[in-house]
Amino acid sequence: AKVSAELIWFNGELMPWQNATVHVMSHALHYGSSVFEGIRAYDTHKGTCIFRLEEHIKRLFDSAKIYRMNIPFTPEEVIQACKDSVAKNNLSSAYLRPLAFLGDVGMGLRPPADAKAELMIAAFSWEAYLGADAIENGVDVGVSSWNRLAPNTMPTAAKAGGNYLSSQLISMEAGRHGYTEGIALDVNNQVSEGAGQNLFLVRNGIIFTPPGTASILQGLTRDTVFFLAKQLGYEVREETISREGLYLADEFFMTGTATEVVPVKSVDGMQVGTGSRGPITKAIQEAFFGIFNGSTEVPDNWLDPVK
Numbered sequence: 001a002k003v004s005a006e007l008i009w010f011n012g013e014l015m016p017w018q019n020a021t022v023h024v025m026s027h028a029l030h031y032g033s034s035v036f037e038g039i040r041a042y043d044t045h046k047g048t049c050i051f052r053l054e055e056h057i058k059r060l061f062d063s064a065k066i067y068r069m070n071i072p073f074t075p076e077e078v079i080q081a082c083k084d085s086v087a088k089n090n091l092s093s094a095y096l097r098p099l100a101f102l103g104d105v106g107m108g109l110r111p112p113a114d115a116k117a118e119l120m121i122a123a124f125s126w127e128a129y130l131g132a133d134a135i136e137n138g139v140d141v142g143v144s145s146w147n148r149l150a151p152n153t154m155p156t157a158a159k160a161g162g163n164y165l166s167s168q169l170i171s172m173e174a175g176r177h178g179y180t181e182g183i184a185l186d187v188n189n190q191v192s193e194g195a196g197q198n199l200f201l202v203r204n205g206i207i208f209t210p211p212g213t214a215s216i217l218q219g220l221t222r223d224t225v226f227f228l229a230k231q232l233g234y235e236v237r238e239e240t241i242s243r244e245g246l247y248l249a250d251e252f253f254m255t256g257t258a259t260e261v262v263p264v265k266s267v268d269g270m271q272v273g274t275g276s277r278g279p280i281t282k283a284i285q286e287a288f289f290g291i292f293n294g295s296t297e298v299p300d301n302w303l304d305p306v307k
């Protein structure tokens with residue numbers, strides 16, 4: 001989906017959207033050397049707030065650290081820049097995309113030791129990633145023939161641009177087969193994650209999700225589900241899940257910043273549970289969206305006002 005806003009933050013200044021361009025010799029374009037975040041701002045009872053902003057920016061710097069990338073701004077400056085990007089565009093809710101990348105630092109895989117990353121932050125309106133009725137009615141997904149990145153190949157803990165070549169293969173294949181999204185198995189052929197979502201299933205009233213060792217990005221929405229489930233009195237187990245485990249789930253849902261919390265109604269053409277949103281999925285969703293109208297209590301710093 002083509003997105004836009006009036007202003008974009010690029011290397012320390014807010015500028016017109018169309019002016020934020022890079023050179024075709026940018027390192028990131030040739031070698032994938034970028035790290036990024038996806039963050040949402042919601043129109044809440046406390047005004048427009050960015051959800052778990054501090055932790056998203058921490059993850060951005062963690063991703064950069066793994067790739068020895070030097071971001072020439074402090075986390076505090078990036079946090080402020082995110083808020084400005086929403087506020088100065090007069091957005092009451094938004095998706096934010098901070099991206100640090102190596103620009104025109106020269107050819108050759110290994111960047112110069114003193115190379116500084118460039119940093120941009122876009123904030124724009126972006127509604128339901130998996131479609132407007134997905135939240136209520138759920139989506140159809142299929143297990144991909146592409147496995148997720150194997151440990152010690154490319155670290156899935158880093159939210160790096162290059163990782164999303166794997167996600168693109170998974171997502172494009174899913175689209176060709178008529179699914180809304182693709183599910184990847186890890187190198188051991190156990191359930192890993194969606195192209196851009198973490199996965200949860202429910203069986204006999206217990207919530208299961210693949211462990212951190214399953215080549216996943218340990219999403220902040222995933223962590224939010226842990227928090228909400230505990231408040232609601234549900235047990236969450238981080239456990240290895242087999243492909244057939246998906247088929248036998250009573251409920252199945254996916255989480256992510258763009259996706260939010262979305263039920264899955266079929267896997268590989270097989271109906272999940274009753275085929276409509278299950279009660280635990282619904283309870284988690286209500287608790288999740290309740291964060292943004294004040295009906296669900298969360299730690300204070302999870303909702304950071306943009307002004």
Ligand code: PMP
Binds near residue numbers: 194
């Ligand atoms: N896994 C992948 C591969 C993702 O791209 C995302 C989206 N950032 C997630 C999981 C979910 O992470 P989060 O809840 O932090 O958005």
